[in-house]
Amino acid sequence: MPELRKDPISGRWVIISVERGKRPSDFTSPSQKRKAGGFCPFCPGNENTTTSEIIVFRPASTAPNSPGWSLRVVPNKFPALQIHGDLNKTGEGVFDKMSGIGAHEVIIETSDHLLSLATIPLRAVEDVLWAYYFRLNDLKKDLRLKYALIFKNEGEIAGASLEHTHSQLIALPIVPKTVREEMESSKKYYDSKERCIFCDIINQEIEADKRVIYENDKYVALSPFAPRDPFETWIMPKKHESAFMPADKSFASLAEILQRTLKQLDKVLDSPPYNFILHTSPFKEEQNDYYHWHIEIMPRLLKRAGFEWGSGFYINPTPPEEATKFMRDAKI
């Protein structure tokens, strides 16, 4: 019989087909291997086709917005929000609206068009994480902004409009619904138990050892108990941290586990399209005892165009315990 499982943080229920679970070979998403050739605005030599660099990692001997860089952060050329202007909040009867103030940036993760976040040098993954951190740290000084969403769409199916590997950042004058819900839910748990729900989950999962894919000195990668998607994987710091900044100011361990997880997914699912989202505390409550930052990676293996999301209800044909085994066994 299938199983209904509840995610304790979001409160959503998912149906898990525990009996005839789908194996990796049952999914046929197109492989996301890159091709050379064709014009790419993110490739070296085409810097003039993007907006100007906000952050760049390049030798001092090279000029801004010219080749020689290894990572660039640029404003999105077609931004969803605008950084200049006043934040006006108005009502319209029962409705609320505000001006679309915010930032929309692109993190170009490498100059090499043929590589992905799974295949760039490990040191370059660290640089990507530092770029995330620098941008969060800068944007939170803007008092109009309350949150910045950092996410990655890998592959056209996952929403990427350009092939060259990149992440995106959208900074907002509001806290998005999902984040607000996670904050409220984890706060409620803390108020009742004086413990972080994520810390409790991590301890229970490491003890049970059924859904833990990998752990290093500081992080754990696991299949959540109630995943929406087959092979959904979360990466979490093992010690309590409410916002995206390791206590020891190093991203080495995070880069290691993140790239290792992406390599495992590539191996098991033949370079699948995926999304990942960095979940962290809102700017105004970065230090707290109840929320625990983490990264949620969702491979895009199912044809899911909206019913599941419209209803808040998911059917997942691969039990997380089986996904964990495949991920653990992947020879990377």
Added chain:
Amino acid sequence: MPELRKDPISGRWVIISVERGKRPSDFTSPSQKRKAGGFCPFCPGNENTTTSEIIVFRPASTAPNSPGWSLRVVPNKFPALQIHGDLNKTGEGVFDKMSGIGAHEVIIETSDHLLSLATIPLRAVEDVLWAYYFRLNDLKKDLRLKYALIFKNEGEIAGASLEHTHSQLIALPIVPKTVREEMESSKKYYDSKERCIFCDIINQEIEADKRVIYENDKYVALSPFAPRDPFETWIMPKKHESAFMPADKSFASLAEILQRTLKQLDKVLDSPPYNFILHTSPFKEEQNDYYHWHIEIMPRLLKRAGFEWGSGFYINPTPPEEATKFMRDAKI
């Protein structure tokens, strides 16, 4: 400047590109016109390839599970949940789970493979709505079940695995997250104002006349103030009704506005893929003053693979006021 708008019921914020809004011709979803030929398990003559009829509209002179019918409801051949068995609820440390008890049914809306819900005779649309009602009314007698989701995936992009026009029903031993949230939010509004928030929205929208697409004697079709998707359209009873059953026991007016809306979408967007979901009160609180049943139709025009749904945050390039104009002007 773009606008951030809040949906007052769900609390989600969306970015609306009010300035350079995308017009219907900017979207290139494949047209969902049906083709003849090929084997179809839902076509007359192939009744033995589906499970047995639960409901059928057919002349008394024809035999069950044989041709001659105009509408059939059958259990899904590959159900996500099972109707037989005990509903066991168990814990696993911090996690909750229960056995996958429930129903998963398919409503085959017509025997004609080439027609859609937009093109079958109006009387057949009424039959589809009656089939929904009969199934809801039957399933709610099963005390293990708390809710039934009725939805339609039109087109492969929207998740339909078979072309022959059909809707689905999933009955659950839990109330899905989105429904629970809508119930709680509308109850909170009612507790504060002694009015239904949906009734307030309908009155305000009919008065403002900027987002109303069409109204007949009993229903209104409108573009919601903060739509997730371009051309998202909601159909609502104008008078307060908490659950899916018109006070006068007639589905004629609902069939008229539903088919009219689908015809308009087909005309404006060249038969787009879409999902619709029937939002109604849970079985145990069908009669209440705060919730207002309705149908949400979401055309699948954007490549959205999960980031938006993962974050609860949407970017919609078509203002609902413009979508309304295109829908109103559609010559059907």
